Amino acid sequence: MKKTIVHRSAAPFYTAAAAWAVYALAFPLYKVGHFVIAAVVTLAVFFVSRCIWKDKKEVIEVEPEPVRTGNEALDKMIADGQLALKEMRRLDDAIDDEVISGQIRQLEELSKKIFEVVQQKPEKLPQIRKFMGYYLPTTLKLLNAYHRMDSQGVSGGNIGGTMERVENIMGTIVTAFERQLDALFGAEALDISTDITVLENMMAREGLAEDAVHHTVNEEKDSKTEPTDGGIQLEL
Known part of the structure; x- marks a missing residue:
């Protein structure tokens, strides 16, 4: 999490104090008129100095406040998740390869959604549990190894071969993270499917479903069709 800190310069205060002191040496401040003038001059010097010595803003990275839910296992998951997301952002910044960086951002977004769910x-x-205990830390381990080897600036057999294997498996890892997120909605999908089936059956029994309405209209048309002596049916 980023935080902006404003550093205010002390120069305007020193300049204003100096202006007050100089005026006090030159004019009698015990007179109301001179006192007012000195105050106005001091304020003017202060604001002009503020324009010269402007505030400096610094953006720093601060650790987010730990989340306390009362559930020890959940609190640990949240804390570990925040560390993992922070490490992904660091690796994204550190690795120059655009493809790998893009995949890291995908993993970060998927992981964030998993933690939120x-x-x-x-x-x-x-x-x-297995995602947090194995897949996530192993993925970070592979990416850290890739970054270390990439920073060596050489393409030897061991370095080049290992980096290529990491590059090849990253697509599979992204797919695995997507499936982990999808699996978290399995129960909801089943409940919704069951609700839809029950709703469809109830509407059909009550004659509210579209198929049931068409069936009723057809029955009404059939009831209005009467045979004649010649066997020809007339539809009124």
């Missing part, structure tokens, strides 16, 4: 529904925590 579990934070909202802690009962899903067991579903990401």
Whole structure:
């Protein structure tokens, strides 16, 4: 998390104080008129100095406040997740390869969504136990190894071969993260599918479904068709 710090220069205050002191040496401040003039001059010097010595802004990275939910396992997941996201952002900045960086950003976004889903529904925590305990840390380990080898500036057999293997597996890792996120919605998808089936059956029984309406209209048309003596049916 980034925070902006404003550094205010002390120069305007020193300049204003100096202006007051100089005026006090030249004119009697015990007279009201001179006192008012000195105050106006001092303020003017202060604001002019502020324009010269402007405030400096510094953006720094600060650690986010730890989340306390009362669930120890969930708190650990949130803390570990924040560290993992921070490490992904660092690796994204450190690795020059645009393809790998793009995939890292995908992993960061998917991981963030996974953490948000579990934070909202802690009962899903067991579903990401292997993700948190193996897949996520192993992915970060591979990316860190890739960054270390890439920074060596050489393309030997071991370095080049290992980097190529990491590059080849990154697409599979992104797909695995996508499936992990999708799996968290398995129960909801089943519930919704069940609700839709029950709703369709109820509407059909009540004659509210589209198929049921067409069936009723056809029955009404058939009831209005009467045979004649010649066997020809007339539709009124």
